[in-house]
Amino acid sequence: xxxxxxxxxxxxxxxxxxxxxxxxxxxxxxxxxxxxxxxxxxxxxxxxxxxxxxxxxxxxxxxxxxxxxxxxxxxxxxxxxxxxxxxxxxxxxxxxxxxxxxxxxxxxxxxxxxxxxxxxxxxxxxxx
Numbered sequence: 001x002x003x004x005x006x007x008x009x010x011x012x013x014x015x016x017x018x019x020x021x022x023x024x025x026x027x028x029x030x031x032x033x034x035x036x037x038x039x040x041x042x043x044x045x046x047x048x049x050x051x052x053x054x055x056x057x058x059x060x061x062x063x064x065x066x067x068x069x070x071x072x073x074x075x076x077x078x079x080x081x082x083x084x085x086x087x088x089x090x091x092x093x094x095x096x097x098x099x100x101x102x103x104x105x106x107x108x109x110x111x112x113x114x115x116x117x118x119x120x121x122x123x124x125x126x127x128x
Contacts, residue, residue, distance in 0.1 A: 002122035003049040004028045005079075007037050007066070009058050013107075017053065017114055024115025026051075026122075034066055041075050049079055050122040053114075056085040056092045057107060064092075064099035071100050080121045084110035 004026050008014035014030045021028045029049075031037045037052075054063040063083055070076045080102045085092035087106040096104045103121055110117070 001025045001027060002051050002118055004051045004053060004118055005031055005037065005040060005049045006053040007031045007034075007061070007063065008053065008055040009033060009061055010055060013055070016111065020111075020114045021118060024119060026115065026118055034061065037066070038075075041070065041079075051080045051082060051118050052076070053110075053118070054081065054083045054096075054101070056083045056096055056104070057089070064095045064101070067096075067101060068099040082110075082117060082121055 004021055006014060006017055006021070006028055008017060008030060009032050018028045018030055029040070031040055052067075054067060055061060056063045067076070067081050067083075081100070083096040083101045083104045084107045085096065085104065087108060093104050103117065105117065
């Protein structure tokens with residue numbers, strides 16, 4: 001079981017991801033925006049998370065910039081990152097990979113395999 005922070009502003013898809021991850025045995029906390037994520041990261045000492053899932057499809061959220069800034073400041077610590085993007089937006093994938101995401105997958109793969117992806121990623125496997 002992994003503790004997961006899910007930065008997914010889309011409530012409908014966020015609920016879908018949360019449900020899938022709960023069924024896979026993970027503990028999930030949905031986070032709707034950057035400021036809420038920053039506040040939650042500040043309190044990780046009491047309840048550390050292993051994986052951060054980030055929605056790269058939301059126009060109001062610059063996931064790559066957020067992860068890059070957090071990594072640069074050391075705020076991510078050992079937190080592994082998993083981003084999902086629209087399969088028609090290859091530039092989103094490339095930008096996320098350059099920003100340092102551990103794993104970047106299409107949204108459809110996240111919907112199908114999210115639980116398994118998080119399980120493997122929280123176990124240290126980058127070849128997901």
